[in-house]
Amino acid sequence: TARQAVIQRIVELILERKHQCGSLTPSGSLAQFLRAIGQRFSLHVFTLNYDDLSDEALPNAFDGFTGTVNDGGRTDLRAFCPEAFVRRYWQEPLVLTHLHGSVRFGYSLLSAQDEPVRYDRPCDALETLKGMSVSDKLSYGSIVSAAPIISGLHKAAKLVQNPVPYGYYFRALMDSLVRTPRLLVVGYGGRDDHL
Template sequence: MKRLLIILGAGSSIPVGMPSVSDLDRKMFEWSDDWSPAPGLENYYRAVWKGVEQYYFASPDSIKPSPNFEKVLGEMVGLAHWMTPPPFGNALRQLISPTGAPIGMAFHEGRYAATVGINDQLTHQLVKLAQHMRELCKGGPVTRHCRFSEYEALFSGLRKRFELGVFNLNYDNAALTALPGAFAGFDSNGRFSAAEVHERTTWDFVYHLHGSVHHKLEQPFGNRIDWFAELNGTFFDGHVGNSTDTRSDNRAFPKTSLIAGGFKLDQLLAEPFLSFYAALIRRVYEADAILIGGYGFGDMHVNRALQNRLEAKESRPPVAVLTWSPGADPMEFRSDEWGRKLAVTLHAPTPYREPGHTSPPHIADLISRGGFEVCSPHRVAIWHAGFLEATRRLDAIADWLDGAAQDAVLAGTS
């Protein structure tokens, strides 16, 4: 049986009730307002968001990105590092502000007060994120969702055809629920089993590369992450105002049960994330085929793992991308951030065509026919009609990924 590597982004869980990035953007603002700085001090999250927004606004319209909570959390890490006094902060501070005075923000007095304040709110935001996601997953709302049967059918259908290895970039338990018995990286006592992750020769696993609602920090300082199956139990997700871990260039990161924001390679240095990332590098080279679902190509560490593998023109595996983009231009003319990153990550520039057609497809028509946009020279197929909607063409997808069918199987059928 061939091995199928699956990478899941936020768009794969939205159809079964999990939040989108924009949903979490709104929640982050609420949580930032719940955090209570001393009188006269900043809501640093809102201040950084505004700065990022103004910075992006000055860019050309053709490449203008939008702020999101991950970008802002990452900039907060950078700001906290910049505000740390010598010799542990950013040396560029000497060029930008030789006196060490903060620019445009109000902080407590004291050498480390600014760093502590920013990290305090950053930890607060991450703890709230973990708690929010866990509340959404408690009591089986995923399984009760009206579309979970489609979600389950997609995974069970693929499981019948392939050995599956899933790298879930989301925190929810939807994929684990759809793949009962899959190895999550922890033993029966909830302790992380690094040896099995590295020595495992079989597939049938679901690794949460950025954390899970089942992750629980060891109290009181969070030096270890355990797995706790019962979501109604007591969890420790981080200590606001305490306990950071130093990574490259002396940047300090909060110890929390999940990771979000920038500097992800630094954040991945803690276990279990580092072992999961090492597994991603290994498994992407072992894979006979790759399926990417609901992913915005926004995580460079994931992109480079794929890019490094797919640079080799010989023996590169087929890649199917399941997304929802009814209003998009065809890849031939697409100039947005998603299209550019996909082309670079998958080493798959144009041409893209619906099989049997010589001109670039109109995406809305392609969706209505249940067809795929295919880059035949690079063996990449894009399904624009939504993650769960792909169950309609599951046999065709599996046949194409397995090599049992040519591109023509991905043409529209209606």
């Protein structure tokens, strides 16, 4: 579908930019900044960016992708485990959530489920998008299908219609806004109405 082609192109552009820069690895500043905050406080990071800079800066962060996937013996991908996420969210000192998806999210090629899975490497996730044909789910005329990246309009509906992992991530954000005494917002432009 056209939507899948757009998602694939977004991932390709991010990976091309990463390659052109030699890497977008936060070699110091972002990782150092987050480590410093994490030494004093529990750190729950909510990112709207599709890139994996936060993943690279926080390699040991809990994201709920703890389940195994029967995908031909591959060990480089994980399924989102709602029970583990709900149980461990407030216990983990370091949590990372990609509210709108990630270049590390893709599909399991051998699974019948269309829920995103997380790959260790973005290039492996990208391979699952190439030539993938997933039928779109509609709600009141808007596409709300599960996808590795949530883009375009009606993001709130997509979060609700696709609880794994996005609905759980959104709920965690709302809970954090209510329960957390400190909030640091960096680089938010205010264009997402659901936030």
